[in-house]
Amino acid sequence: MAESAPTFTVASAPGRLVMAGRIDERARLAELAETVTAGPLVVDLGDVAYINSLGVRDWVMFLRRLAERGVEVTLERCAEPMVLQMNMILDARGHARIASFVAPFACDGCGWEGGRLIVTAEVLPVVEGGGTPEAECPECQGRARFADFVDRYFLFLA
Ligand SMILES: [Zn+2]
The missing domain is CATH 3.30.750.24 (STAS domain)
Structure with a gap:
């Protein structure tokens, strides 16, 4: 709340x-x-x-x-x-x-959802190249996918 x-x-x-x-x-x-x-x-x-x-x-x-x-x-x-x-x-x-910021991710493998820390210098080339950032799931170490709209969430980096 x-x-x-x-x-x-x-x-x-x-x-x-x-x-x-x-x-x-x-x-x-x-x-x-x-x-x-x-x-x-x-x-x-x-x-x-x-x-x-x-x-x-x-x-x-x-x-x-x-x-x-x-x-x-x-x-x-x-x-x-x-x-x-x-x-x-x-x-x-x-x-x-x-320098860095938190973005929402979700893991299809185990259902985990939450924020992961993103380093701007690492994610910017991905986003600018039309890609979608990924992160390691803290629960199952699987691949968590970004859980918002790339063109909206990363707008502030432009
Ligand atoms: Zn997981």
Whole structure:
């Protein structure tokens, strides 16, 4: 349930932020952007469970502030809710580079369904070549197939 998504947490280290939980207006991302004084910055979004429309607005502002200051941003392990936003809203990716992200897969062999981490540099040639990404099923080690529309889910990488 989205409403019960854990509250927002952020852990920071030099050059790195790890965001987790629910991104909404209480996440105060604009203020967080002010704490980043120099780049480059890596933002880990792997444990973001949910983002609402106000959270998206603040996220876009977060990226804009950093872009204004010339801070290079790389996003790692973008969780599915973030990918969905980046596919709908160009500014939700902004100037950021996407190093890796989660995509939905399903295994016909054992019925497993879930997200798998995708490395952009590995999947981009596949997608651009008209192919469909595959992943190893974590349950049976069989071949899991991508479980969304390629032309829609990977739109944000263009
Ligand atoms: Zn399987």
